[in-house]
Amino acid sequence: MEGMRSQLRMSLSSSGFAKLHVVSTIKEALERISQHHYDVILCDYMLGDSTDGQQFLEYLRTRDLIHRNTIFVMITAEQSYERVVTASECAPDDYLLKPFTAGQFNTRLEKLLDRQDYFTAIDRASDKKNWAQVIVECDKLLVAKDKYFVDLCKIKGAALIRDKRVAQAATLYREIIALRPLAWAKLGLARALVLLNEKEEAVRLAREILDETPQFMAAYDFLSKLMAESGDKKAALEVLQSAGRVSPGTMSRIREVSTLAISTGQHEIAEKLMRATLQKHKHSPVRQADDFTVLSRALMHQGKTDEALAVVKDAQKTFTDPHSSVLLGATESRVHRSAGNEMLALAALDKVMQVGELGHLPADAVMAMADACFALNREEDAIRLLRHAVQNHHEDAAIKGKVHDVLVAAGKDTAEASAMIANSTSEVVLLNNDGVKKAQAGQLNEAIQLLCEASDSLPNNLQILGNAALVMALDLLRNGQTPEKLAMCLARRESLVIKSPHNPKLEQIDGVLKQLKP
Amino acid sequence: MNDLYTAVVHDVKNQLAELALRLGKRKDAQHEMAMVMGAARRLSEMLLVYQDAENLLQVNTDSVSPEDFLAILTAEYRELFPALTITVVTDRAPACAFFDDALVRLALSNALHNACRHARTAICVSAYQDEEMLVFSIVDDGEGFSEDVLASQGRTPTASRGTGTGLGLYLAHKIALRHRLQACHGTIRLSNEPGGCFRMFLP
Numbered sequence: 001m002e003g004m005r006s007q008l009r010m011s012l013s014s015s016g017f018a019k020l021h022v023v024s025t026i027k028e029a030l031e032r033i034s035q036h037h038y039d040v041i042l043c044d045y046m047l048g049d050s051t052d053g054q055q056f057l058e059y060l061r062t063r064d065l066i067h068r069n070t071i072f073v074m075i076t077a078e079q080s081y082e083r084v085v086t087a088s089e090c091a092p093d094d095y096l097l098k099p100f101t102a103g104q105f106n107t108r109l110e111k112l113l114d115r116q117d118y119f120t121a122i123d124r125a126s127d128k129k130n131w132a133q134v135i136v137e138c139d140k141l142l143v144a145k146d147k148y149f150v151d152l153c154k155i156k157g158a159a160l161i162r163d164k165r166v167a168q169a170a171t172l173y174r175e176i177i178a179l180r181p182l183a184w185a186k187l188g189l190a191r192a193l194v195l196l197n198e199k200e201e202a203v204r205l206a207r208e209i210l211d212e213t214p215q216f217m218a219a220y221d222f223l224s225k226l227m228a229e230s231g232d233k234k235a236a237l238e239v240l241q242s243a244g245r246v247s248p249g250t251m252s253r254i255r256e257v258s259t260l261a262i263s264t265g266q267h268e269i270a271e272k273l274m275r276a277t278l279q280k281h282k283h284s285p286v287r288q289a290d291d292f293t294v295l296s297r298a299l300m301h302q303g304k305t306d307e308a309l310a311v312v313k314d315a316q317k318t319f320t321d322p323h324s325s326v327l328l329g330a331t332e333s334r335v336h337r338s339a340g341n342e343m344l345a346l347a348a349l350d351k352v353m354q355v356g357e358l359g360h361l362p363a364d365a366v367m368a369m370a371d372a373c374f375a376l377n378r379e380e381d382a383i384r385l386l387r388h389a390v391q392n393h394h395e396d397a398a399i400k401g402k403v404h405d406v407l408v409a410a411g412k413d414t415a416e417a418s419a420m421i422a423n424s425t426s427e428v429v430l431l432n433n434d435g436v437k438k439a440q441a442g443q444l445n446e447a448i449q450l451l452c453e454a455s456d457s458l459p460n461n462l463q464i465l466g467n468a469a470l471v472m473a474l475d476l477l478r479n480g481q482t483p484e485k486l487a488m489c490l491a492r493r494e495s496l497v498i499k500s501p502h503n504p505k506l507e508q509i510d511g512v513l514k515q516l517k518p
Numbered sequence: 519m520n521d522l523y524t525a526v527v528h529d530v531k532n533q534l535a536e537l538a539l540r541l542g543k544r545k546d547a548q549h550e551m552a553m554v555m556g557a558a559r560r561l562s563e564m565l566l567v568y569q570d571a572e573n574l575l576q577v578n579t580d581s582v583s584p585e586d587f588l589a590i591l592t593a594e595y596r597e598l599f600p601a602l603t604i605t606v607v608t609d610r611a612p613a614c615a616f617f618d619d620a621l622v623r624l625a626l627s628n629a630l631h632n633a634c635r636h637a638r639t640a641i642c643v644s645a646y647q648d649e650e651m652l653v654f655s656i657v658d659d660g661e662g663f664s665e666d667v668l669a670s671q672g673r674t675p676t677a678s679r680g681t682g683t684g685l686g687l688y689l690a691h692k693i694a695l696r697h698r699l700q701a702c703h704g705t706i707r708l709s710n711e712p713g714g715c716f717r718m719f720l721p
Binding site: 004009077078095097098099100101102103104105106108111145146147148150153180183184213214215429480 | 528529532534535536537538540542543551554555558562576578579580581585586589590593594596597598613614616620654699
């Protein structure tokens, strides 16, 4: 390993790279990456530290720790790895198969740097999640029909979907498929079809991809999600298990398989998979607190409460941030309850319930609290928490689906669960509409008070947040500005920008703000 | 192939990589380096032939620039065989083509390595479009293929030009065959013109 690092260092210095950092552990790499911008990252697949290069790359990409323009090259002796990962969502920019010569390495690097240069403007827009701009930049380059033509189409297709121009995306993918039936283009089309409400055709396409290209891992994830959303969790689990036979899989897929296994009552599967995974990645940053809660719950459901409790206690030593503490505390309470220790269960739950403001906690933590409340017959608290989770994300179907699961697991029938979710949603919609109506009727003060209070308790509800900022801007325009009022309005606007950089409401807010006299 | 065999293959490859590193530091060891690269490729070929036999060999077709592809492929052999002149011709190739970069590279590496070992002074590597097919050709100025190899055309493992195992050409044939588009599939053709000429046709 040391020999490889020094050879790469030599090759890179002779290729004109002035600044090189060579590290031997993931921890060191993460520290460096948080402090510097890198043009190129070379990573051996076998990292030691019980993490492999693919997990490391996934970790960096899913947390946006590296820019889209950073070249990530995986060095590997594992040909089978390349065969599977080429077709995954999170592929490196290139592979170097060991052994390689300096000449081969330098030529590849040259090509990658050319490519990096070519895609700079697109990558910059991608980093800002400005999909409309990504599309504009792609269009500028597409006219040349050069060697990057198909790559550009791929990026443009994904950006069109993210920019909600779904019909256009479908057309583009169909054009690519006519040129060549590539698996990723078929999957892109399937994604667009789901959004266009043509689910059956999407499922058919996904099955066709897996028939023709069984190593195309992203298609399993897609198909399984589609099945789970339509309520068929057993089928969803089967799809992911067949993916597991092709490749051991990413952390996120393992999480999904375990969660599906628990919700379909197959706790042994969840236990076996998660235990092996956590063991394999001991001391690795890819593990999260919820991996331990999944394992703990799988054990609890099998009556192994001592083991379940030990798993939680172990995780509590490692994960101490507020989000993890809530997840683990709620699970601890559930396990105590399941073991018949009601006092301990109540104590653990009380500790969790003191977390304070719910608004900034991720929805899964709020749902774990609700689940623990149900187990201790604190139904009122549970419902209050679930209503909050729905209202704080009232446009998020996935979160609503999970709330539904918690209600059903607590013994509600599906009609009752659906009704509760629908009521919570319409309540928040009414609240928002009420604020807007008041503003339209000229009662700006009342509108501001209503929307700001609502937004403080539901900070992730973007509709309410956007409207709160908008009525505050209108108030500044009509009733004159003070520095305090302007600052408050701008703070709401900024918070919307952070949560949703291209929210259509921003244009309206800025339109009003522009009319303010300096 | 069970995990143990795969692990052994990877282990040997890592050892070869280490050896390649040490040789790379010496400026006079191109010949030894070529042997190391050839041995590592042999192991990759063996795994892939096994996968093909078990029907586990899957093609990941995506867009590739033939020009870049050949630039990377030939860089290695220019370094390993500095006495030979290797020219690349891509002016009749499309800007982007569709094939499995890694598999086709392995197949062509073997053919190019063969050509390098048998060429007198020069090799020409080219990519061009021939009707519906993308063609890669590797032509050397050596003695040409033996009668046995010409007769088998890579359909059965036949020692190429009297040396080796014939595994590389056999795998190249299989890789071409696995590239399919509707009713079409790829193929390889071997001929003497008068030096050895290897061509791979991909749909």
